[in-house]
Amino acid sequence: MSAVWRASRAAVARRRLQTAVIGLVVFCATTTVVLALSVLTAASAPFDAAFDGQRGAHAVAAFDAARTTPAQLADTARRPGVEAAAGPFAQADLDMPEDWLGHPPGRLTVVGRADPAGPVDRVELLAGRWATAPGEIVVNQGFRGSPASMLGARLTPSGAPPLVVVGFANSMSKSAGGWVTPEQAAALHPSGLQMQYRFDSAATEGRVRAGLAAATAGLPEGALESARSYLTLKSAYSALADSYLPFITVFGVLGLLVSVLIVGNVVSGAVVSGYRHIGVLKALGFTPRQVVAVYLAMVSVPAVVGCLFGTALGWALSGPVLRVTFAGIETGTAALEPPAWLVPACPVAVPALVAVAALVPASRAHRLSAARAIAAGSAPRTGRGLRVQRALSGTRLPRAVSLGLGQPFARPGRTALTMSAIVLGVVTVTLTTGLSSTMLAASAPPEGSAAGPRVRVQVGSAAEHQPVPALGESGSAALLRSTPGAAAVTSRALVRLGLVGHDETVFGDFYDGDEAALALHVVKGRVPAGPNEVIAGPAFLDQHGLKLGDRITLDLRGRRLPVTVVGMPLEGNARAVGATAAALAALTAEPHVVEYDVRLAPGTDAAAYAAAVTAAEPGLRASASSTDPNTATATVIGFSTVFTLLLSVVAALGVFNTVLLNVRERRRDLGMLKSIGMTPRQVVAMTVTSVAGLGAVSGLLGIPLGMLAHRLIVDHVKVLVFAESMKDVWHAPQLAGLALAGVAIAVLGALVPARSAARLTIAEVLHNE
Secondary structure (H helix, E strand, O other): OHHHHHHHHHHHHHOHHHHHHHHHHHHHHHHHHHHHHHHHHHHHOOOHHHHHHOOOOOEEEEEEOOOOOHHHHHHHHHOOOEEEEEEEEEEEEEEEOOOEOOEOOEEEEEEEOOOOOOOOOOOEEEEEOOOOOOOEEEEEOOOOOOOHHHOOOEEOOEOOOOEEEEEEEEOOOOOOOEEEOHHHHHHOOOOEEEEEEEEOOOOOHHHHHHHHHHHHOOOOOOOEEEEEEHHHHHHHHOHHHHHHHHHHHHHHHHHHHHHHHHHHHHHHHHHHOOHHHHHHHHHOOOOHHHHHHHHHHHHHHHHHHHHHHHHHHHHHHHHHHHHHHOOOOOOOOOOOOOOOOHHHHHHHHHHHHHHHHHHHHHHHHHOOOHHHHHHHHHOOOOOHHHHHHHHHHOOOOOHHHHHHHHHHHHOHHHHHHHHHHHHHHHHHHHHHHHHHHHHHHHHOOOOOOOOOOEEEEEEOOHHHOOOOOOOHHHHHHHHHHHOOOEEEEEEEEEEEEEEOOOOOEEEEEEEEEOOHHHHHOEEEEOOOOOOOEEEEOHHHHHHOOOOOOOEEEEEEOOEEEEEEEEEEEOEOOOOEEEEEHHHHHHHOOOOOEEEEEEEEOOOOOHHHHHHHHHHHOOOEEEEEOOOOOOHHHHHHHHHHHHHHHHHHHHHHHHHHHHHHHHHHHOHHHHHHHHHOOOOHHHHHHHHHHHHHHHHHHHHHHHHHHHHHHHHHHHOOOOOEOOOHHHHOOOOHHHHHHHHOHHHHHHHHHHHHHHHHHHHOOHHHHHOOO
8 A cells, every 4th residue: 555655645746737626626616516505405494494493383273262261272282193282372462553663563463471482382582581570572583683772662552551572582483473471461351372283294284284183173163263384384484595496406506517527527537648657557566456546546635635625615605605695584593504514525525526537437447458558648649539630621720720629529528528517607607697687677777767866765663762753644755855856755654464364464565656656566467556456476476375366355453455466566575465555545544654765856966865854854764775786686696696606617627627638648749740830829729729619619508508597597486576578688799798608618728728738849748758
């Protein structure tokens, strides 16, 4: 083994450039793999780990307290199929007439619970403490980092005593909007009792229903008022994350494919180019197995080093990339971080891939005799490449170009791997260009919007310790219109609504004013024309089994409004519907305006307008609207750009390696060509042409594949629906530029070894090692 190790170490030291290329390719490939697997893993289940950690309920059931007793419900915990149960807890629905802690008016479900622990739905306290005395409440919060200033806020429900917020907590089961002591819950006159169940089998909706039916069998008829499955909750919970899953998956798979292709190409090429060295080792007495061991060690050393550094960089980048990718998602206690198994797995799997890639050609070479191996490594190449070069010599192409175009045919296997990597690189560039164009078109002002700066005006709330506008809704709108520079004013009201037939609340966005129709941003269907019409996003429709033209019934404090879904907005919340002020007027006489959008006349100073509004009415917080892309746009563009750069660099490194190996194998040919008068510029032209042709063909193959991937992705994003004009982003100049992407990747990878070959002297290239 000492002889094997000395020979391997000498080969690593002598072939410094090859060693550096292998290490760099493995480094970039490992970084890409870690990022790809991180986002794929996180996107597939950001909910499951936290849900299991809190022993989330497979079903949360509400029972009519007038039709059943706590003792009867406690008995359901011992029914067949019930793994664990918690409750019964007293449940009361409070009517919140005003905005509270950033939430709109509407129903607040409160449950009496002595502590956050238990066999099911272990609530995690995020800030403050648990409610232990009458008049205290802990509010369910979907995000970590609740500001301490909100602790101590006073909630004033209609017809109930005020409650002081003493803590914020999170339930992955969404079992309540808030928790109070059992004594406090009894004082709120609860009309229901809540049970939380975990079943032995709950993988599908049918099994959850079967488990709930078995648990509640024998209870009085009508006792079960409503029940919610955790699968429905999971779908709503990760709707935004799932919307990113199509393009995350595509980029992740592209990253894995490019990495495998390039690593295999680089390592196998390094072994093939060393056939002459293999023959020398055999002539010195190395056995075939020792020869294979030398080459495995020679490529494994830089591969392991590159893999370790790539794993470290990928792990460091995956955290920020995940935070950007899942920005704005209500993650609760779910930790969006790369899986820990990547750290030990990548340093094992990637070097194993390198070893397999080296083992195949090394095993083929070890069967050759010393004389044949030396001849294979030093004899000039003949065959397809030479025949193609001879055929091209009869054309009017410059001799350097015809020689270069024939070189890829000399090594068809290596050419195929290199070309595959360039094709995937072009697919990535095309996909990124299309997604960026689509998202920028989506974030642009709606068609028909007039030009001019915009100002966002938020309405203060006493619940948030902000001054309430003294002018009221009509006075505030009049102030905004009368302030110099205003061209159009649109208000948005926000109300929490019940959805008849569903045990959940939804948000209602109601627009009024000069550009209410544009603010709804309908891209499919039409804008609501009356009080009985709403719009809803694809995630909302999907989770409720609805489509355009279906009817639902909204409820606000007992007042019901049947509405028809007539349109889909560009960006729809999975728990929200949109409508005009006419629908809000049919539900309540209160305005519930939370913000205004003001379009200013062209040339107006937005900052000066905002300052004038705030000075005139402290209850209105005005600020110039940002022109930056929204979260979804920034996430898609940022994520795809990172992966495009990575995959383009890895593909260019693959080309670099291919050209480097070709130059090394054709040193004798280069010497002969230089000796008969080929200039350094012609050497560069010949070498670059050998891969530029591959890049051109790869561009023609990669562009339609990238366009197809773009169309598949934009048609399957769950929280966004794009108009056809936003999908039709391909134009002749853009396609012409993309056609050069493959050539650019190929030339970028070929320039350095081509210039290096051009600088070699005749004596140097003819020197026999």
